[in-house]
Amino acid sequence: MTQESIEQFLDACQSRGRVEGTLQWYRRGLNRLYQALPEDKFIRQGALERWREELVEMEYTPGTVNMFLSIANSYLDFVGHRECQLASQLKPKSSLQPELTRDADDTRILGLAFESMVIGEKQVTDKESEILSRNYSVGDKIVFTEESNGTRYFSSGVSYIETDSAWSSGKAGQIILAMGDFSGALMGEFELKDIYAGPQKLIVRSNGQILYDAEITSVEEPVKFTIPEECVKNGQLILDMEYPNAVSPSSRHESTDNRELALRFSSIYFYEDR
Incomplete structure (x- = not known):
């Protein structure tokens, strides 16, 4: 294979x-x-x-x-x-x-x-329910390795593990985290390993609010954004992400890879905003 x-x-x-x-x-x-x-x-x-x-x-x-x-x-x-x-x-x-x-x-x-099921008042897919069964503890770092596959927290928009990181895939993606009984504002932090055909624009939304909207030109500093308390609803945090400039290597005649790439995630981290 x-x-x-x-x-x-x-x-x-x-x-x-x-x-x-x-x-x-x-x-x-x-x-x-x-x-x-x-x-x-x-x-x-x-x-x-x-x-x-x-x-x-x-x-x-x-x-x-x-x-x-x-x-x-x-x-x-x-x-x-x-x-x-x-x-x-x-x-x-x-x-x-x-x-x-x-x-x-x-x-x-x-x-x-x-297959669908209902959690609280929100109908979610079977795939999402699997992700919700994997609880996230505030302060834990999500990494992308074979031993700790961070892609399981994505319901869409992520590719496979490549040693210690994973590319976004497509022009949109979603992260779903089960937060238990946590309440309060959070800080989100994405550490990136690479940017494909940069600069790449990233838009992060949650609960109808835009949390981040900027072009990313370097991986030297992590992407940081504030997550208001009201974004954690019914014990879960859902982040909708857009990569409007994602492009495939095949369309650039660089390889036969048809994935639309934008950002290569090294780790994702959420901690209390104090």
Whole structure:
């Protein structure tokens, strides 16, 4: 499995009319599989079964595990290694949910991936509910390594781990944190490792308020912004981020990478504003 073959698969999916949201989920699933493979990155028989067990241990829901497996099966079909596919699926939480097969279309994949539930008065997707189950303690630093994968706090708009950091992906993203019973104003701090095709503009919103809106030209100083107390609602903090100048290396004829890149996150940190 190579990053080049992943991009070729995504290009083929795009040519068949897959929408951008679906392609982002395909990319995320395949990058998670890539990270889970041994150093030689070969997919052998039994690899998907072991990966499924790892995802379950990481407390992914059956719907999300099945979605990732369906994506992996489609990729293996594309590269001509059906013998490594895994046909069996985990039983969904609801017996009314359809099981995924490797021939499932976008609607069925995303329908199962985005099972909805209600938390307080806000309806959130199954993916968001997984993130909410991973509590965040004020003062902890979110890092982007294999051991502590900070991308799990993103519901969208982040790429895969690259040693000690992760790129934003697309022109928008969202962070969701479960804050427990915390109340009070916060400071947010993003440490960046790189800027692609800078300067890059970053806009951060929460609860209808703009918390940050500026062009970033250097990674020497972290991005800092104040988060008012009212942005933490029902025990959660949601940050909506925009990267209007994000651009792909392929569009700049630098590589075949189709990801729209802007900022490369090294760490994210929230602490009390006193």
